[in-house]
Amino acid sequence: MPEWSVTEPRKLTFEEPVRDLHVRVVNGTVNVVGTEEGSARLEVSELEGPPLVVTQQRGTLTVAYEDLPWKGFLKWLDRKGWRRSAVVSLAVPAGTRVEVGVVGANAFVSGLRGPSTIKGVTGDTTLVGLSGPVRADTVSGNLEAQAVTGDLRFNSVSGDLTVVEGAGSSVKADSVSGSMIVDLDPEGPTDVRLTSVSGEIAIRLPAPADADIEANTASGTISNAFDDLRVRGQWGAHKITGRLGAGTGKLRATTVSGSIALLRRPPRDEEPWEGRAGAEPGPTPGAAPGPVDGPAGGAGDNFPSGPGDA
Structure with a gap:
């Protein structure tokens, strides 16, 4: 060997x-x-x-x-006190x-393209352009996944999850106090299941969307950018339910004390001006984006760009 x-x-x-x-x-x-x-x-x-x-x-x-060793990795301590890097x-x-x-x-x-375990x-951890299934487990480390088309599974105690241009068929995440920001742009039905105890959850869905929705929080606030969804709640509990499109995909989000926001991506046919032939020059690069369309109550807030902006 x-x-x-x-x-x-x-x-x-x-x-x-x-x-x-x-x-x-x-x-x-x-x-x-x-x-x-x-x-x-x-x-x-x-x-x-x-x-x-x-x-x-x-x-x-x-x-x-x-x-x-790999076994018991998340509980490993450097008992010998070596300084290593x-x-x-x-x-x-x-x-x-x-x-x-x-x-x-x-x-x-x-x-x-192969399976990845982190x-x-x-x-x-930053993941970019992975097409195979991904499993990530952290204690307090954050995970950012961009243009990942494979199934994504994330578990953490306090680490934040950020998914940008998520195009996989499945996103499943569990955290105790970490925030979750999931920006979905799938080609087909997606099964999304997010669970947190005290972390905030923000999900941006494509327009038009195709999913059966159920999101609830026991004591946090709710923001909803889709008129077809119902927001119900009494005392401290709030729930968003309903169907967008044919309801082929599924979205389940649950948090105990964190807030939940459902935001809307621009329609696919709304290309940037600079991407159209003969178009007038677009806005200055780096300019702040406009608000997301939606009813009052927080749905018009800009989509956060990372865990620190949640």
Whole structure:
């Protein structure tokens, strides 16, 4: 079994096929990019503390610390008190199955067609252009997913979830206190299920939308941009129910004390002026967007751009 002990910045190329990638890093950054090349490449550009052990066996490439197992990863503590950090970048075939574990490190994963599993303790994770199924578990780390077309499952204690241009058939998320901002732009029916105890939930749906809706909060506020939906509530509880379009998809959102907002995306046929032939120049880039159409009561607020804006 080929094995390398990486003690300083180094580059490695792996000619043997890679079908599975396992990465476990403490502090620093992990970058994983899917490519159409047959080989895999690794670059460790910064390294502090104990060595990273790199192994390749039966199609599985592993980059990790010896004392950091995948099992029980989210409960791992560095009892030996080593100060460690690494900046690791990998390019692997796009169909590779990927497992990334980060403790205090940030992870960026893009361009993969295979299944991806992310575990993070305090580091933030960014996912871009993944078409395979994704499972992400964090303690307090935030997750941002952009243009992810595979099924997305997210579990966290206090981490925030941000989905931008979500086009997958399924988004399921559970959190205790983390906020959830989900911007949906699917090609077909979508099954969305979001649950939080005290976190706020904001969902932007396409226009026209096609979903059966049920969203409720025990003591939070409700905002609704769709006239076809009913808002009911007494005492502290509020609920939004109804059907948009044929009701083929499903949307279920539940929070105990957080607020819920249902917002509206612009119709697909409303192209930006600069995208039409012979159109007048559009607004200055970077200008603030206009309000979302909807009834009073908060539905006209701009869609938040990230967890910090929720």
